[in-house]
Amino acid sequence: MATQLQAINTLQYDSHRCIGCGMCATVCPHGVFAVESKRARLVRYETCMECGACQVNCPTQAITVDSGVGCAEAYIRGILTGSEPRCDNSCCGEGSNGRGCC
């Protein structure tokens, strides 16, 4: 089943820096974090899709994750044109009238 995920992600969490504010648990759309006895814990690590919301909103930089473009098409275009893969150069940018994924 496609939704049974293996851990394929770059999420790293340093629990020693956690102050238990719970922002990571609030912003994560996959319930990766849960706050238990005033400290965040990774409870569904394997479902992380590297959106980066937790990293952006962690006040103590306890979380790092390499988030970025998630479209294969953007990578392929990046390779073909020799540039960095960018979302707005491919399917969902403002300059892409008539095409779009999001």
Add this chain to the structure above:
Amino acid sequence: MNALSPGHGPLADLFVTGIGPSAKNAPPPVPFSTDSQITWRQRWDHWQARWGYRRGDHRVPPGLYALGEPDHSSPVLVTANYTLSFDAVRAALAGHSCYLLVLDTKGVNVWCAAGKGTFGTDELVERVFSTGLHQIVDHRDLILPQLGATGVSAQLVRRHSGFRVIFGPVRAADIPAFLPQRKATPGMRRVTFTLVERLVLIPVEIVNTMLPMIVAGLVLYLLAGPVAALGVVAAVLTGTALFPLLLPWMPFHDFSANGFLLGGIVALACVWGLWPGAMPLDWVLALRMVGLLLGLPPVTAYLAMNFTGATPITSPSWVRREMKRYIPLMAVSAILGMVGVLWSAIAGWLGR
């Protein structure tokens, strides 16, 4: 978060030092007025957006909107200037009085725009002051869609604007349930990928592959006849429409592997359609069959792999791994398939 550096833009700094464009005594601009009605014209606009027609044109002007009859204590909800996003929020708020702060996301939905940084800390802080929101309401709470968190740092918004960011539910439909206690249930915090949510993505997938599909169909018709032409059309539609529908019931983890499976079924159906019924098999026909068996599955697999970018479950690491694993296989299989079909076509012509 390589491309993003929320809160470090020049505008954020401007407001920290207090020399923003909104001079203290100037009256705030009058908010735009809106309601919760979705007109047929707007439904038509949504339909066009779903089909990818004039992709960049489904926008509302960014700014502050008054919905109902809000006063200085009414809640402020932040959204994107994509018509599908804005209309979902205001439709969900029927009967409520509140302010909608619409950020300029260039007509892109909240989550994608947050990933790009246009639904971001800088734009939010700038929009709070340029709309005079800080003079219009006397509280300091902004309710954001949870999926905006990828681009908005609550901490930096607080520091640069004095406003507290409260992340609301993922879906606009849950806002009325969220508002009274400002509490989201765990269910409101999770993204889903239901049948309907997958279904609405299919039109744009079909539109984006329409031209190559027609060209491939015509070329295969000339080279290998109507069954092969139908086969490639079926292989494309299987990747763009059937695969997204069947996703939860697919046996493999990797999208590309599932694409190979579905494409393989299409190719087998194609071979069955070409089967003459009598042995021995003509070698030209056999070569054509082998060509289709090798050439069609990678078409579906490639499209399935591309669908990773449209789901809320796949990570960039996952996408990169799939590309590394499957693109070589797709390329070899597709090239051998094309050689087989071409060879059989040439042999057929020469034999005639």
